Amino acid sequence: MKKQQIFLALVLCGWAGLGVCQTTDSLHSAPATATNDPVHAVMQHDPWDRGVFIDGGFGTSGEESDRFLNAGFRLGKVLTDPAGRGILRGQFEYAIQIIPYWQSFTPETTYTLDTGRAQARLVGTGGTYTGLSLTPILLRWNLVHWKRVMPWMQGGGGLIWTNHKFPPNGARGTSVWNFEPQFGVGIHYFVKPKQSITFGANAVHISNASLGDANPGINATVQLQIGYTWWK
Numbered sequence: 001m002k003k004q005q006i007f008l009a010l011v012l013c014g015w016a017g018l019g020v021c022q023t024t025d026s027l028h029s030a031p032a033t034a035t036n037d038p039v040h041a042v043m044q045h046d047p048w049d050r051g052v053f054i055d056g057g058f059g060t061s062g063e064e065s066d067r068f069l070n071a072g073f074r075l076g077k078v079l080t081d082p083a084g085r086g087i088l089r090g091q092f093e094y095a096i097q098i099i100p101y102w103q104s105f106t107p108e109t110t111y112t113l114d115t116g117r118a119q120a121r122l123v124g125t126g127g128t129y130t131g132l133s134l135t136p137i138l139l140r141w142n143l144v145h146w147k148r149v150m151p152w153m154q155g156g157g158g159l160i161w162t163n164h165k166f167p168p169n170g171a172r173g174t175s176v177w178n179f180e181p182q183f184g185v186g187i188h189y190f191v192k193p194k195q196s197i198t199f200g201a202n203a204v205h206i207s208n209a210s211l212g213d214a215n216p217g218i219n220a221t222v223q224l225q226i227g228y229t230w231w232k
Helices: 002-015 019-029 038-043
Strands: 048-059 067-078 090-113 121-143 149-166 175-179 182-192 195-206 218-231
Touching (some): 038 149, 182 218
Antiparallel strands (some): 048 067, 067 090, 090 121, 195 218
């Protein structure tokens, strides 16, 4: 009798068009789709991503009056499969970032320039500085624990060129070239299967590494970013 019951159950399961049996299995092993789980659907292919962004911020530690406004784009490639456990499970990404529109707004001041003559000359400094920035090394860890939101953390370093020596430093001068090591956090929020809105916050240090006349630097700037990213 038991053999007949087992045989009947197997027949019914098969006759149901694999319905009940496959439905039960699919509940445990349903693949990530672009609709219900865009994060995993995209990241399982170790994708490329392209993004555009604008960011703005301010200086700290004595440079609170300095303001920044930037616009640029980035190109990244996810290099690893998921690793780790829990909410820290993630994938490593390498990216480059280019900012063709870089501006800093600093207070305008004057200083006395000793020309060696009887009458010294007053010279203005500060104001608006325009330049461009290249960050060839940007290392990012994307957290893939969630389905539609993907947080990230990153670190990197780049180079800034400005049309005048920056930052302003009176008669001593500085340099038109500066380095910008940085660290940031943010999130991608997927609004479409392969598209996400990106929010970020970066702490950026600006210094010419003593390559200029002087190196006052800007110890830290806080820059908030919003952008849009396409995944492929």
